[in-house]
Amino acid sequence: MKAVILAGGFGKRLRPLTDERPKPLIEIAGKPIIEWQIKWLKKFGVTSVFVLAGYKKEVLIDWVAKNQDKLGISIAILTEDQPLGTGGAIKRLNGFISNGERFFVLNGDILTNLDLFKLEDDKAVAVISLVPLRSPFGIVKVERDGIITQFVEKPILKDYWINAGVYSMSSEIFEYLPEKGDIEKETFPLLAQKGLLKGITFDNVYWRSIDTLKDYEEANAEITEVFKD
Template sequence: MVTDAPKNAIILAAGCGSRLRPLTDLRPKPLIEVNGTSILHNALRNLETVGVEEVTIVVGYRKDAIQYACGSRFGGLRIKYVESTVFDRTGSAYSLWLARDALLSGDCFLLEGDVFFEEDALRYLIICRSTDVAAVVPFDDSMEGSAVLLSQNGFISGFRLKQTASNLVADGPKLFKTMNLLRLSAPTLKATIVPTLDDIIAAGARQTYTEELFGYLIERRGLQLAAARCDGLSWYEIDNAEDLQIAERIFRNRMNAYTPTRDSQTR
C-alpha cells in the first residue's frame, strides 16, 4: 500500500448522464458497467488500493441507487454522501462547492464519476513531486472535451474547453486531455480553491464546470497545477454509448472485471 497518498477523496456523481440514455433512465451514469464492473465501484476499489480511507460522493440524480450500491462502507472505505438537489441545473463546480467540508479535511483526490481508469493513474498522481497535480494524456484525434496546455516545466498553463480533432494542427500548440483525476493539497484547498468556490457561488455562477474553475485558478489566482503524464495507461471518460463500447474494448484484455458482492461491503 502507498503510505503517502491522501486519505480522503471526493467523487462528483450527481449528473443526469443524459447522453447515455436509455441506459441512464433508471440508474445514474456512475453505476453503468464496463465489462461487469460499474464506473463507481472501479474508482472506489482503486482508491482503497492506494490507501484512501474515506470517500465523499456528491449525489443527485438517482441518488438512492448509488447509496444502495455503495452503502456506508465499501471494503475498507468509509463512504459519506453530499446531496445536490439542483443537479439538473448546476455545473460540476457547484457539486464540488457542496463538498467543501470534505475539501477542508486535508489532502484529497478529486474524481469525476464518469471515468473508468486503472489503478496506476492514482499512483502517478501520488509519486509526482508537486503537491497539486492533474492526470493528463496526449490529446489525439479520437478525443473531445477539455484539453490543457503544458509549460516547459510540466505545469498546466491553461485550459481549452470543447476541443475536438479539428483543434489539432501540426504547427499549433500540443494539447493534452484531462483525465478528471486530481490530487490536491490541504494548503491549496484551504487558501485558494474553497475561497474561489465561495466567490463563484456567491456571484450566482452555479453552472460553472470544474474545468472552468481550474482554468480560472491557474490564470488568475496563480495555482501551480502540475501535470502527471499517464501516457499508455488504460482509461476512458464515458459520456455516451459509443464511449461505453470503446471502454469495454480497452479494458476487456487489460483488467479483470471486478464486481463486489454484498458480502464484501458493510452496509
C-alpha cells in the same frame, strides 16, 4: 486519504442506459463504474470516499447501502436538489476536509489505471492529470504527390494533451470554488493565472471517459484486460 467522486451529471448521451440510474452505476464488464473506481482508489491508500450525487441520487444511495461492506471502504453521499456544477458540488465539502489536507477528485464516468501518487504536490492548489488526445476519427497519411500510404484508426495524438478528469487538490481550493459553476470553466483558469495549477502528463496508461454508447461498448471489451488481478 480521501477521494471525491463527482456523480451529479444526467448522462443524456448514454440513454437508455441512464434512464433509470446515474452514470456511475452503468455496468462495465459486470461491475458498475463506481466499483471499478473504488477498487482502483484503494490501491493508493484511499480509505474514505465522498460521492457528490444529483441525478437519480436515490438509486445511488440504495446501491451504496447494499454494497459498502463488500467494497471495504467508507462511503458518504452528499446530494444536491438542483445542479451546482462541479465547483459548487465540491465546495459543499468545506468542513469535511481538514485544513492543509490534500484529497483526490475524479469524474464519475472515468475508468483509468494512472498512478495517483504522481499527482501529489504540496505547492500547487490543484494538480490535473493529462492524457494524450485520441482522435475520434481514423486518419489518412498522404505524401506530397497525393499518394496515400497508410490508414490509421483513431490514433493517439501525443502532441496534444487533454484533461483526464482526475485531480489532486489541497484544502486551499475552497477559496477558489464558486457557489455554483464548474471547476473547468471558473476555478482552473483562475488558478492558472495565479500560478497555482499544475498538470502531470500520463503516457501509456489506460484512460477512458464513458460519455457515449460507443465508449460503453469499447470499455466493455477493454476493461478486464487492463484491470487483471
